[in-house]
Amino acid sequence: GAGVSQSPRYKVTKRGQDVALRCDPISGHVSLYWYRQALGQGPEFLTYFNYEAQQDKSGLPNDRFSAERPEGSISTLTIQRTEQRDSAMYRCASSLSAGGPNTGELFFGEGSRLTVL
């Protein structure tokens, strides 16, 4: 497709399980971002890549969260030993430019809704 694709769209898991959320950015987009968004609120920054390099991971809440983009295209956000407080909408966005959002528009995916029971 032409847009940012995220999978799964919905994920329900039990507390303590690991989950992996996938993001397929727009073809040719250099930068890829992960955000977490609560209902009716603005996205909260998690981490950001330029090509395969993780530029900023200061928004990851703790060491149970990690992200990778090994070939500079598809990215995976992994949450280990999930907790109920991890329940949220996780959104991926990509940008054509490598200069960060200073120079480019972010295109968002439809998100992955994670529910931890």
Place this chain on the structure above:
Amino acid sequence: TQLLEQSPQFLSIQEGENLTVYCNSSSVFSSLQWYRQEPGEGPVLLVTVVTGGEVKKLKRLTFQFGDARKDSSLHITAAQPGDTGLYLCAGARASGSRLTFGEGTQLTVNP
């Protein structure tokens, strides 16, 4: 601590009214963007402002970046029900790459 403060948080008005949404910060931003988000969808960019004092118009929407590049406003003239949505400001600081979002303004325009 919220880097970007948006006000009001909620706004419900009648069709045809004018409104202004504010985005304020104590930090300087090299650029500021406004996004609109509809239920079930991701945010979609409306405009980017980069110069202090800059004013941009997009049909009935007017965006302004403060002279000191610490604040911005979005003014909508003659609001329509189709303007309903979550309006988000987002700032990028020259020293880093993260795009920080405000908490959003939920606008409802009643017919």
